[in-house]
């Protein structure tokens with residue numbers, strides 16, 4: 001079968017963070033409905049950083065069927081779940097503690113394996129295999145939605161500029177011990193997993209993102225980690241940003257309809 005070109009990236013930019021949060025919640029609710037209508041479940045991956053608080057539009061939202069969500073972490077810091085650095089803790093404090101999601105639907109690190117990164121990442125890969133095997137995975141899992149942030153150096157998940165993991169083609173979950181952003185030990189989805197998702201959404205807000213967003217969208221040939229997110233057909237890549245972050249971007253914005 002011939003490879004089809006990736007769909008063009010959709011850039012949605014909003015006047016302020018509240019408008020971004022509201023539209024993002026609307027978008028996620030729609031993606032959730034499409035997925036549940038088709039398969040009775042919704043598979044999502046979340047990141048850390050500022051992303052969890054941008055999901056606040058989901059709190060108290062009656063269209064969200066939390067019992068149908070299966071949540072994974074696109075990257076996670078190798079720390080106990082109650083450690084302030086844990087992405088799971090941030091997502092719990094800012095979202096999961098405020099909504100009726102069953103605890104078993106949130107797939108966390110096996111914290112008995114924190115001392116062995118190889119075992120830890122293998123165990124998380126097996127957790128994905130259990131969820132996706134014989135459902136919608138072929139060689140790689142097909143998430144309904146992966147939500148990512150972009151760091152000031154253009155990293156995403158725990159895929160950092162110049163790191164050897166940018167070339168990983170086989171593993172679903174990889175680990176690193178030399179993350180330039182602390183803490184140094186992390187596990188991360190690899191590009192094949194990110195790029196097989198049905199929808200990948202980057203969320204970035206604030207004027208401190210302006211130069212990097214321009215680099216990533218207007219100069220993708222530079223190969224920054226965020227620019228390497230290119231979902232394979234029919235997957236679609238979206239950016240949800242605010243006008244402060246997109247002020248310098250030439251790439252065309254798409255009108256977003258609520």
Ligand SMILES: O=C(O)[C@H](O)[C@@H](O)[C@H](O)[C@H](O)COP(=O)(O)O
Pocket residue numbers: 047048049050051075076077087148149150151152155156157158181
């Ligand atoms: O665990 C992590 O560190 C994150 O998953 C990371 O990839 C984050 O999403 C970016 O660094 C953006 O962070 P901000 O949204 O805070 O800028």
